[in-house]
Amino acid sequence: xxxxxxxxxxxxxxxxxxxxxxxxxxxxxxxxxxxxxxxxxxxxxxxxxxxxxxxxxxxxxxxxxxxxxxxxxxxxxxxxxxxxxxxxxxxxxxxxxxxxxxxxxxxxxxxxxxxxxxxxxxxxxxxxxxxxxxxxxxxxxxxxxxxxxxxxxxxxxxxxxxxxxxxxxxxxxxxxxxxxxxxxxxxxxxxxxxxxxxxxxxxxxxxxxxxxxxxxxxxxxxxxxxxxxxxxxxxxxxxxxxxxxxxxxxxxxxxxxxxxxxxxxxxxxxxxxxxxxxxxxxxxxxxxxxxxxxxxxxxxxxxxxxxxxxxxxxxxxxxxxxxxxxxxxxxxxxxxxxxxxxxxxxxxxxxxxxxxxxxxxxxxxxxxxxxxxxxxxxxxxxxxxxxxxxxxxxxxxxxxxxxxxxxxxxxxxxxxxxxxxxxxxxxxxxxxxxxxxxxxxxxxxxxxxxxxxxxxxxxxxxxxxxxxxxxxxxxxxxxxxxxxxxxxxxxxxxxxxxxxxxxxxxxxxxxxxxxxxxxxxxxxxxxxxxxxxxxxxxxxxxxxxxxxxxxxxxxx
DNA sequence: TCTGGGGTCCTAGGACCC
DNA sequence: TCTGGGGTCCTAGGACCC
Ligand SMILES: [Mg+2]
Numbered sequence: 001x002x003x004x005x006x007x008x009x010x011x012x013x014x015x016x017x018x019x020x021x022x023x024x025x026x027x028x029x030x031x032x033x034x035x036x037x038x039x040x041x042x043x044x045x046x047x048x049x050x051x052x053x054x055x056x057x058x059x060x061x062x063x064x065x066x067x068x069x070x071x072x073x074x075x076x077x078x079x080x081x082x083x084x085x086x087x088x089x090x091x092x093x094x095x096x097x098x099x100x101x102x103x104x105x106x107x108x109x110x111x112x113x114x115x116x117x118x119x120x121x122x123x124x125x126x127x128x129x130x131x132x133x134x135x136x137x138x139x140x141x142x143x144x145x146x147x148x149x150x151x152x153x154x155x156x157x158x159x160x161x162x163x164x165x166x167x168x169x170x171x172x173x174x175x176x177x178x179x180x181x182x183x184x185x186x187x188x189x190x191x192x193x194x195x196x197x198x199x200x201x202x203x204x205x206x207x208x209x210x211x212x213x214x215x216x217x218x219x220x221x222x223x224x225x226x227x228x229x230x231x232x233x234x235x236x237x238x239x240x241x242x243x244x245x246x247x248x249x250x251x252x253x254x255x256x257x258x259x260x261x262x263x264x265x266x267x268x269x270x271x272x273x274x275x276x277x278x279x280x281x282x283x284x285x286x287x288x289x290x291x292x293x294x295x296x297x298x299x300x301x302x303x304x305x306x307x308x309x310x311x312x313x314x315x316x317x318x319x320x321x322x323x324x325x326x327x328x329x330x331x332x333x334x335x336x337x338x339x340x341x342x343x344x345x346x347x348x349x350x351x352x353x354x355x356x357x358x359x360x361x362x363x364x365x366x367x368x369x370x371x372x373x374x375x376x377x378x379x380x381x382x383x384x385x386x387x388x389x390x391x392x393x394x395x396x397x398x399x400x401x402x403x404x405x406x407x408x409x410x411x412x413x414x415x416x417x418x419x420x421x422x423x424x425x426x427x428x429x430x431x432x433x434x435x436x437x438x439x440x441x442x443x444x445x446x447x448x449x450x451x452x453x454x455x456x457x458x459x460x461x462x463x464x465x466x467x468x469x470x471x472x473x474x475x476x477x478x479x480x481x482x483x484x485x486x487x488x489x490x491x492x493x494x495x496x497x498x499x500x501x502x503x504x505x506x507x508x509x510x511x512x513x514x515x516x517x518x519x520x521x522x523x524x525x526x527x528x529x530x531x532x533x534x535x536x537x538x539x540x541x542x543x544x545x546x547x548x549x550x551x552x553x554x555x556x
Numbered sequence: 557t558c559t560g561g562g563g564t565c566c567t568a569g570g571a572c573c574c
Numbered sequence: 575t576c577t578g579g580g581g582t583c584c585t586a587g588g589a590c591c592c
């Protein structure tokens with residue numbers, strides 16, 4: 001184990017919801033729930049105000065509405081989150097070139113690999129983290145929680161303990177004392193199933209794991225998991241921070257508002273998914289050998305069928321034919337709620353030529369490379385990026401399918417002040433697959449049906465300018481006209497097909513320092529009890545857990 | 557209207573090879 | 575005759591993470 005807390009873990013607080021609160025001034029201080037708004041949607045992120053009502057990530061949106069009916073329910077706007085994420089990751093990059101993003105809002109940083117490595121100790125690392133949090137707040141208006149520790153394992157646990165809006169530092173000699181009392185679920189890789197299995201044998205805390213024989217853990221939880229559990233419980237974790245990771249698979253899936261039963265319809269949806277998957281594969285400059293079809297049945301049982309080709313492909317025609325072959329093996333009786341298409345065993349684009357059509361002999365001689373399976377005809381092997389004309393199709397599809405212009409049923413972001421949109425609207429429940437609504441997947445609205453507006457969506461009105469959809473139903477759409485830098489805006493209601501109203505791109509979350517003519521009153525000073533944000537030598541920092549201030553208001 | 561979407565890693569059995 | 579040992583690839587499923 002390292003002798004300094006040089007691993008930093010950053011975790012933005014209630015990230016999606018917090019971005020929405022900064023972007024939509026009228027929502028600051030109010031419960032905000034971001035996720036799927038359809039009948040089968042789930043919560044991605046709930047603001048702290050919504051969490052007070054028991055709303056949690058992964059909860060069904062229907063349950064969230066029951067618990068917090070007055071919250072704003074918004075669809076995710078990933079373009080906006082990615083923009084903020086890039087900015088935050090850029091700030092991390094100033095601390096070290098070794099930044100490992102785990103998601104849009106989380107990353108590890110190895111401070112010992114960067115410009116502050118020299119003389120790094122607990123006090124200097126702490127000062128860097130203090131400054132980082134202040135910089136993030138100043139640049140985005142968002143709070144972040146940070147953990148500093150000698151390992152990834154403990155840094156992640158520390159940032160969790162720091163939430164919200166805090167900093168926790170765990171020096172090396174505090175690691176065991178920090179871990180011991182925590183429930184097993186706090187360990188990375190221990191989920192509901194493992195925790196329950198542990199409970200049955202009387203293991204409930206990390207100290208319990210540490211006190212269990214390693215062989216016993218291997219017997220109970222498998223080779224890899226058992227070994228890791230034992231080491232991690234003892235605070236041993238040498239995993240390095242890794243900056244660039246190549247994706248190993250690309251996949252796309254949709255859950256449908258209504259179960260699909262018709263094989264022709266299912267095939268058509270698989271074709272659309274294959275096109276989206278290949279589009280993303282090509283955009284990443286990758287190709288893959290294994291094609292995977294995923295299905296979730298009416299009863300939530302999940303099955304996958306996969307086929308490995310003789311060489312990597314990024315050809316839509318090849319992927320589509322493979323998908324058809326795989327789907328033909330499956331019984332759809334009872335209905336299908338989810339379909340997915342993926343490509344795995346990814347290769348870099350350049351490697352593809354190794355399997356090109358003029359290398360039959362070489363491929364045959366190469367040990368176990370080309371003859372692993374017998375399942376694919378030579379004619380189905382991709383010949384490269386120039387491949388078949390079908391490869392152009394997905395781009396065309398996306399071009400005529402703008403994001404978020406249609407969706408399910410009457411939706412309202414906000415209950416308060418908005419008519420609850422009587423249950424009139426939407427498709428014909430008696431024949432769900434025939435109409436537009438049956439075609440509408442939860443997160444990827446189809447391009448069929450009349451104009452739909454989704455809550456949270458960015459729009460622009462020719463006269464009143466930029467705003468966002470607060471709700472829609474019974475032929476009307478309600479828009480709130482405000483922007484990240486404005487005061488809370490007022491609402492106006494339009495007919496859903498009003499030609500003056502158009503979907504628009506997300507506005508940038510302008511930095512407060514650039515936005516406000518008068519400088520902000522340095523909010524970070526009020527929030528931070530810690531020393532100067534300079535990486536200068538300091539007296540030994542408090543090696544205690546919970547060096548963070550009390551929770552701040554969620555939104556400025 | 558219970559239960560999203562995008563990933564990673566591990567296990568286990570059979571095929572196949574040496 | 576008490577069954578031998580790997581190693582790798584492929585497939586299916588499952589746990590887990592955000
Ligand atoms: Mg977070």
